[in-house]
Amino acid sequence: MKITLTTLKKMMSAGEKIAVLTCYDASFSSLLENAGVEVLLVGDSLGMVLQGHDSTLPVSMENIIYHTQCVARGANQAFIVADMPFGSYQESPAQAMRNAAFLMAAGAHMVKLEGGQVMLETVAFLTSRGIPVCGHLGLLPQSVNQLGGYKVQGKDEAQSVRLKTDAAALEQAGASMIVLEAIPAVLAQQITETLQIPTIGIGAGADCSGQVLVLHDLLGVFPGKTPKFAKNFLQGSSSIQDAVERYVKAVKSADFPSVEHSF
Numbered sequence: 207m208k209i210t211l212t213t214l215k216k217m218m219s220a221g222e223k224i225a226v227l228t229c230y231d232a233s234f235s236s237l238l239e240n241a242g243v244e245v246l247l248v249g250d251s252l253g254m255v256l257q258g259h260d261s262t263l264p265v266s267m268e269n270i271i272y273h274t275q276c277v278a279r280g281a282n283q284a285f286i287v288a289d290m291p292f293g294s295y296q297e298s299p300a301q302a303m304r305n306a307a308f309l310m311a312a313g314a315h316m317v318k319l320e321g322g323q324v325m326l327e328t329v330a331f332l333t334s335r336g337i338p339v340c341g342h343l344g345l346l347p348q349s350v351n352q353l354g355g356y357k358v359q360g361k362d363e364a365q366s367v368r369l370k371t372d373a374a375a376l377e378q379a380g381a382s383m384i385v386l387e388a389i390p391a392v393l394a395q396q397i398t399e400t401l402q403i404p405t406i407g408i409g410a411g412a413d414c415s416g417q418v419l420v421l422h423d424l425l426g427v428f429p430g431k432t433p434k435f436a437k438n439f440l441q442g443s444s445s446i447q448d449a450v451e452r453y454v455k456a457v458k459s460a461d462f463p464s465v466e467h468s469f
């Protein structure tokens with residue numbers, strides 16, 4: 207059965223964890239959905255794991271369009287989220303609308319953009335025009351130069367208050383999902399409890415509504431430095447399909463992430 211926004215909302219209400227993985231091509235989109243992954247994220251992490259850049263900043267609209275088309279061709283039921291690349295939405299709601307429309311036409315069911323307060327107008331603009339939006343809070347890879355590196359966010363009181371306010375405001379503006387990246391597990395739990403929309407954690411503890419990992423981290427094929435929250439599921443598995451099935455199971459049972467993969 208096709209997974210829709212309604213499916214995801216129902217899962218959240220029923221307390222069933224949502225399994226998300228990044229995906230960039232048709233072969234993997236077919237494999238991942240057959241292994242039980244509900245949501246495929248065409249992440250701008252492709253700039254690092256596919257293209258070899260040291261950040262996500264060089265990723266273009268053309269890149270995300272191409273990979274979204276590939277993923278969409280391989281998927282029959284998965285819910286597809288496409289990242290809006292750096293520079294494709296920050297200028298104005300109109301710019302975001304124009305570019306989000308390309309991603310939806312390429313086969314996405316939702317777009318994801320980074321940022322809180324500053325993105326509210328854009329989120330309201332897109333969602334009121336038929337484009338579901340996933341927010342992204344905490345560590346924002348497109349702001350790595352501003353942040354001074356890939357660091358855990360929300361560690362002090364002011365930051366944690368800010369993140370809670372941003373999450374509530376994104377929901378209010380119309381977002382139907384929020385990725386929480388690299389924040390303390392207790393903070394992610396508090397945010398998740400107060401929202402009516404699912405939270406998807408990456409380095410945000412086991413109490414989010416779902417989890418996401420970069421596919422290449424899950425398979426242990428990324429040659430660069432892997433973050434503390436990543437886990438190689440291919441280790442101890444008999445195949446890639448088996449590794450992904452074990453990831454899905456671990457997400458569903460909240461065995462992943464464990465404390466060693468959390469902050």
Ligand code: KIV
Nearest residue numbers: 228249250251385418
């Ligand atoms: O680009 C990406 O892969 C992401 C996830 C890490 C959430 O945004």
Ligand code: NA
Nearest residue numbers: 249250251289
């Ligand atoms: Na991303």
